[in-house]
Amino acid sequence: MASLFTKPKKKIVFLASGRGSNLRAVLENLKKGKIAGTGISLITDNPACKALEIAKEFHLPSQVLDFKSFEDKSAYHKALLDRLLELQPELIVTVGYMKILKPEIIRAFPNSIINIHPSLLPAFPGLGAQKQAFEYGVKIAGCTAHFVDEGVDSGPVILQGVVKIKEGMSERDLTLEILKEEHKILPLAVQYFCEGKLKIQNRKVSIQ
Secondary structure: OOOOOOOOOEEEEEEEOOOOHHHHHHHHHHHOOOOOEEEEEEEEOOOOOOHHHHHHHOOOOEEEOOHHHOOOHHHHHHHHHHHHHHHOOOEEEEOOOOOOOOHHHHHHOOOOEEEEEOOOOOOOOOOOHHHHHHHHOOOEEEEEEEEOOOOOOOOOEEEEEEEEOOOOOOHHHHHHHHHHHHHHHHHHHHHHHHOOOEEEEOOEEEEO
């Protein structure tokens, strides 16, 4: 029998567009009981994304809102908001979701959306962050788990993973090394959120 003092698990919705390796990383930690949360849905804008296969493997309900099927793109964003409001998640995790969330969604779920970005923000926001870092010639790269705000990759930083760029490393090598760090810090950020350990003050996130 569960303890009367056991906190209920946080309801989590995932947004994805692509291969879903970060989705797998979080779902594996949920399955192992490392995160006090429950995945209630995957929503994707891409009916061909591999994240759907991963969701099926972990028995996570999935929903497709095919972005290309919406002639009026604003209707897509409204449909996404409506779906999220129906689900009422306590946390939304974007795992390779390739659309910018509209302000209406961010305002509906304040400080409750976590994204993973493949750079040490605020350096190299936006698309192709690994390529940007590699071509710039930085000596240290990495990834950032952060809260989503109304800017582009500009929300409060939760955790960062560091990758040292070694002599002879290719852009692909760098991308794969960063991905390994993403798989570490994103589940941890979700874990801290679900345990109520993250506090935001003046843009700075502290872990209690």
